[in-house]
Amino acid sequence: MGNPTPKNVNKRKLFNFLLLVVAIALFFIAYHDLQLTSAPSTATTIKLSGWGGNLVEQKLLKQVLQDFEAQHPKIKVKYEVISDQYMDVLKTRLVGEAAPDVFYLDALEAPFLMSQNVLEPLDRYIAPEFDLADFEANLLNSFKYENQIYGLPKDYSTLSLFYNKKAFATAGLTNPPTTWDELRAYSQQLTGKLNRYGLGVVPELARQAYKIKAFGGQIVDQNGDATFASEVGLQGLQLVVNQYQKDRSSVQKSDVGTSSGSEMFGQSKVAMVIEGNWAIPYLTETFPKLEFATAEIPAINDKKGTMVFTVAYVMNKQAKHKAEAWELISYLTGKVGMEKWTGTGFALPTRKSVAEKLGYDRDPLRSPFVAGVDYAMPWQVGKYPGAIVNNFDNQFISALLGQQPLKQAMVKAQNEANKQIKAME
Incomplete structure (x- = not known):
């Protein structure tokens, strides 16, 4: 057997080198895979x-x-x-x-x-x-x-008063109302003009509680029992009932075929509504042509009030x-x-x-x-809010619609709420 030629030697060296490169590559791939599967996450x-x-x-x-x-x-x-x-x-x-x-x-x-x-x-x-x-x-x-x-x-x-600037101008009103008496008068002037009604009402406790407080009433006492049917508290709620039933200058969302206070205001069914900050982006995006402004809620019984x-x-x-x-x-x-x-x-x-x-x-x-x-x-009404809120809302809407006197409705709601609270304690 003769000696290998230089050409064959070079081929063998190249082959061995390639084998070494492949082996190294396989090692690093295997090591990397091992790291991925076995190394614990640091996050x-x-x-x-x-x-x-x-x-x-x-x-x-x-x-x-x-x-x-x-x-x-x-x-x-x-x-x-x-x-x-x-x-x-x-x-x-x-x-x-x-x-x-x-x-x-x-x-x-x-x-x-x-x-x-x-x-x-x-x-x-x-x-x-x-x-x-x-x-x-x-x-x-x-x-x-x-x-x-x-x-x-x-x-x-918080809640604030939204008002339609064009409706105000049409009725000759230059500034928003600062007292509830003014709001009621404004509402009467605005009804039947540019808008069908002056004020949009949301008859839920979440939007009415500050009116109860304005006359010294409470929603719950220190023991967590419902107390919203007190004589002083009823004075605040009576404002809402009077405007809806006697003046007929306010309306709720279902009366005008809308799903929220913001929507009935945006659709110009009402000239004023009391809503939260969330209504601003909704109104500007959904009703871009609507010209509106906001103001603090008018004072009730000489007291500023709102919900947060x-x-x-x-x-x-x-x-x-x-x-x-x-x-x-x-x-x-x-x-x-x-x-x-x-x-x-x-x-x-x-x-x-x-x-x-x-x-x-x-x-x-x-x-x-x-x-x-x-x-x-x-917006906080004790440990058992469901009993308080549900009973109030169910009975207050009944009183607003004239199905029963306000005091009777609220006493019924309060008694049922306290009965449910006792059962949960």
């Missing part, structure tokens, strides 16, 4: 739940959560929308220890959950630099129970990653996160500094809502 996942808002709200929240994740690379947020029966679903999951780490909680539902030892008190997480004093006190107090803070309010809305609705982020007491859950809550309710969330005007900031920075106290449409937060009545 902690926090589950956040809320109810489904409109598409604008959903898009805005997702953007804020992406910003949070970018600044907190070791925390991932899994956002879940509970679109139906929110509180029922949440209560079931809390009992079964399957609830999210962080979730929305409406002020109306807060007293019950805060009393059930299912929420994590937040006081020990709140550092001085978080600036708790920056929150509107009226809003923060809705999430305090037995001297502990269980939630931080993410946004709010707010929602907080709260932490599940069973959350496994509480430090990370707090990071999420503190970002969403901190100055930077809140400015991003409320910067479009879709919601109002609960921090005074953010509201000032965004100029909402000077905004022609939003300033009445900001002005009302200090004297507003929080």
Whole structure:
């Protein structure tokens, strides 16, 4: 056998080199796959739940959560929308220890959950630099129970008077009413002119409670029992009944074939309506030709009054990653996160500094809502809101329609509400 030629030697060397390259490549591929399958994830996942808002709200929240994740690379947020029966679903999951780490909680539902030892008190997480004093006190107090803070309010809305500028001009009215007597007179002047009726009425407790308070009435007492049928409280409700039945200058949504107070105002069925901040984007988008303005609700019995609705982020007491859950809550309710969330005007900031920075106290449409937060009545009616709200709403509409006297209807509602509360305690 002869010696291999130089040409064959070169071929063999090239072949061996290629084998080595392939072997190295296969090693790195296998190592990389091993890393992907066996290496633990370094990010902690926090589950956040809320109810489904409109598409604008959903898009805005997702953007804020992406910003949070970018600044907190070791925390991932899994956002879940509970679109139906929110509180029922949440209560079931809390009992079964399957609830999210962080979730929305409406002020109306807060007293019950805060009393059930299912929420994590937040006081020990709140550092001085978080600036708790920056929150509107009226809003923060809705999430305090037995001297502990269980939630931080993410946004709010009060109620204000919306009025049709063209209708006012037609009736020779130059300024919004400042007292309820003026509103009633305005309503009579506006009825049958440019609009069919002067005022749109929403006869739910959520829109009537401040009228009960204006004369010294209460919705519930310190024991949590319903007290809205008191003689003083009935005076506020009688204003609504008189205007609807005697003046015939006010109307409710079903009377004019609409689904909300905002819609009957937008469709020019009424010249005035009392609504929340949420009506501003709805009206501007749905009825772009409508010329309207807002004002604080006219004083009743020489007292300013309105309602305030707010929602907080709260932490599940069973959350496994509480430090990370707090990071999420503190970002969403901190100055930077809140400015991003409320910067479009879709919601109002609960921090005074953010509201000032965004100029909402000077905004022609939003300033009445900001002005009302200090004297507003929080939408909160004890531990068993369902019994209070459902019985009031069912009976008050009956009185408004003239099916029974107001006092009889309210006493019936109050007695039934207290009967149901006793059964639940």
